[in-house]
Amino acid sequence: MTTAVTNKEIIKEKQLPKGKNLTTKDRLIKVDRKDAKLALAHMYVAFTALLVGGLAGLLQVFVRSGAFQLPFGIGYYQILTVHGVLLGLILTTYFIMGFQLAAVSRTAGALSNTQRKLGWIGFWLMTIGTVAAATMVLLNEASVLYTFYAPLQAHWIFYAGLALVVVGSWIEGLSQIMRYVQWRKENKGQTSPLLAFMAVVNNLMWFVASLGVAIEVLFQLLPWSLGLVERIDVLLSRTLFWYFGHALVYFWLLPAYMVWYVVIPKVIGGKLFSDALARLSFMLFLLFSIPVGVHHQLTEPGIDGFWKFLQVVLTFFVIVPSLMTAFSMFATFELRGRELGGKGVLGWFRQLPWKDSRFLVPFIGMVAFIPGGAGGIVNASYQMNQLIHNTIWVTGHFHLTIATAVVLTYFGAAFWLIPHLTGRTLTSRMNSLANTAGILWAVGMFIMSGAMHIAGLLGAPRRSEYSTYGGSEQAAEWISYQFAQAIGGTILFISILVIIGVVVNLLWFAPKGEEEFPVAEVAEGGGSTPAILENFKVWGVILVALILIAYTFPIFDILSNSPAGSTGFKLW
Amino acid sequence: MHIHKYEKWWLVFGTSTLIIFLIIIGVSAFHAGAHPNNSKWTIDYEKVDEIAPFDNPGVHKVEGKDWDYEVVLVASAFSYTPMEIEVPVGSKVRFVATTKDVIHGFEVAGTNINMMLEPGYVSELVTTVDKAGEFTIVCNEYCGIGHAMMYSTLKVVDADDNSSH
């Protein structure tokens, strides 16, 4: 990888021993100080959201065990909305924007003043939006969960707040893209820094995907909740939501893949397996993340079976870049493990740095992605969706994918990113606390998600308060699994507290020093990267074509076949 | 762009697996007719009680159709009408359901009967109930404060014994 930055880069080839100060020879490429401030601002919000959202999750599993009732007239669905919004939307978006900004600044160079100003504008818009939406949730004016399906109608300020979060993220994404474009102009004909490229792909995917929810909010939910129009087309609003909603999960996942592809190889002392394949897999995600949303609507009326199945086929395509990623990860590990003397077919495995939280915590996430991905294939398998649709299996599924694979990778990245930004170091004591948190998470999630998967197959619904369903035998069976979920959830909350402890230490108390922002280099002889992989025009045209193929007819059909719209309901 | 030999093997293996999955579900859907609810039947959700067949919810034996029974069910916040459904084991049943207000779920726990009920649309599914037993019907889409109180029961009984199972 030839970059403007790497020219200046003098980084020791082998892994730096933990806890030791670096000599001047090992000078690190640092994120620009002003950019670091902006990135850190995101971390404050992200980890506050983790604490509050995690607490909401703890209360939920307690309520569902049947042994606990919420005090002060707080509603179950109110805290469920808090949990979903804070962890699914706020923690993720803030971490992603902060991380991507730091990654772009680190690999493509410091942002210009204009670019950074845009970043701050975006940050504050998102924060105003978050506060507005949170206020409505706390006032019990918006207990509509984080998917806010019409015709349940929240206060208009809730929708406006979420719209601000999206618009803010667009502006931030734009500033990152501008920095990348600037780099390309200054380094004509060269392959761009991989992390910056990946951040740009994720931002582009996010722009195209969030158009769906933006249209839903601006043209449907806002006028309707303001009373400007009386009725809403429910199926259209859901279809726009899921056009956005499945790409949303890839928006969460791609930053984790950035860490897996580019950071983890450096952490373990190895090299990037293949720059070209990493870029190719990101481009495939760009193409196939969006025209697949209908697989969330497989049991709904009003959408034709043929078009549902077509999107199922496209959904299966988006699995392929994940298969590529799995190979790259293992290959990186094996090459490094063998270099360190690992023998035999699997001997290399023991050579990996298991005590390094920057590796171990994301690694636990990678393992969780295997059953998570397998379950996801079941979910998307057209008629098989009836087995699990809206059962708590689904909750179990995305607690393996987003709430383990993705967030443990985020946390593993935060353990070096935050001290890198604050000019402190991760001490060995904090490192082992971080490892403890990762292991606690694995144990807690195994219990909670496992119980959710089984109970879901037995029919237990998701998003439901404790209920015996009139003394039904089946429901009694579900409740025993809900106890297990409470145990797992408690362990998870303890893990969150440990993580918050480590983050607080890294923000304000850890010893001053220099923590590396690990960026792996391509192995020599790794092959050149074809220029087509950076030709966004070509991929953009294919993306638009796929979206048109997947969505034109279903949307036309929904519009031409639609019943009278729905008035708003406030049933909480 | 160089791809390692084993990666090629892996991608061929993985992609073929996915294609085989797609062929299995595709054949079972488009050849054997195992589709989820894809109904395009629309209705005025504010007048459900006046429109047939929802003016008479319950179990109806039918003649001369592809199915033996029609189960007509209405969901509203926060209950189902009827509260209990009884059909003989082995019979072919068409479930027809809709909502009078917000989105509800219609899930017969422990079976493949699982569909969304959306205002303005009628959902339907035809299946042969080949296992006797009592199955709890739950609302599996959040619909408001009483969401978890919303249930009904499907009793699949032996044909000769219409009293109770």
Next chain:
Amino acid sequence: MANHKKTSDDNLKGTLYATFGIGIIIIVIWALCFNLFIDRF
């Protein structure tokens, strides 16, 4: 590592087994669920 060449000669046997192991896990989970689907009405 610095002189590492990306060729098909790299010993990636472990990776081959690991990825195929993932594939088999996916097939088993999917098949079990498909079987459950077929079994239910």
